[in-house]
Amino acid sequence: MQEAFRDNKILRTPLFTAPSSLFFTVDRILRLPQATREALIEEFFDEDEELQQGAKDDPKNRDCLVRLYLGERESLKQQTDIYDSLRNFPLRLNMMEELEIEISEMAKEMAIGLAILHWQAQVDAKGPEGYEDDSAPPHTVKAINLQRRSVHLWMFDFDKASKIELTKHDVNTRLVPACLGNDPYYPRPQVDEELWEEFCGVYLKASEVILRGQEGRPTGQGSASTVPR
Numbered sequence: 001m002q003e004a005f006r007d008n009k010i011l012r013t014p015l016f017t018a019p020s021s022l023f024f025t026v027d028r029i030l031r032l033p034q035a036t037r038e039a040l041i042e043e044f045f046d047e048d049e050e051l052q053q054g055a056k057d058d059p060k061n062r063d064c065l066v067r068l069y070l071g072e073r074e075s076l077k078q079q080t081d082i083y084d085s086l087r088n089f090p091l092r093l094n095m096m097e098e099l100e101i102e103i104s105e106m107a108k109e110m111a112i113g114l115a116i117l118h119w120q121a122q123v124d125a126k127g128p129e130g131y132e133d134d135s136a137p138p139h140t141v142k143a144i145n146l147q148r149r150s151v152h153l154w155m156f157d158f159d160k161a162s163k164i165e166l167t168k169h170d171v172n173t174r175l176v177p178a179c180l181g182n183d184p185y186y187p188r189p190q191v192d193e194e195l196w197e198e199f200c201g202v203y204l205k206a207s208e209v210i211l212r213g214q215e216g217r218p219t220g221q222g223s224a225s226t227v228p229r
Helices: 002-012 034-044 049-057 076-080 093-098 103-120 168-181 193-212
Strands: 066-069 089-092 129-134 144-146 149-156
Touching: 034 049, 034 093, 089 093, 093 103, 103 149, 103 193
Parallel strands: 066 089
Antiparallel strands: 066 129, 129 149, 144 149
């Protein structure tokens, strides 16, 4: 009886194909660990020990996300600035060098992330920001060492990003302007040419791997090699 009902129900069920659509997945970006927060305060805040201790004890500084600028160094004026908050803390290239951070690893991870956005998710990556957080498991990528503590890179804030077609037109007129139009999170050739070349090399390799895995991609579409360096 149940089988007869099931077969009859299946025959009466209309066949249709639902259009594909976007979906959201939610994850928590953890604050940087205490040892890293204190290292940033000791290096870039006022040298007064009492003021530094006050900054370390300030509960507002526990919610620490580091905004990475691999394409910018501090200006002369910025080098004289005294930081007083760890919220959205701007960590520029020269500051990373002072902290002896694995800048190369950050650039590689950022390049892979950008390649995934462009060629897998097929969005122009306009607007996303690069942040670091604690390396709490589980993660799907290797952690980066920051002051002898593992951290991970996150990219978020996609409200300005748009869907693209993988055509030469969209690649040249939308991907490049979107990348260069962001704040200098990505390396820049005029700031550090060696880091830029490393970033480009990893981006191109990751892009080709992604594109090779896309079976049945129509001919005439853009490829990573068409993106100007």
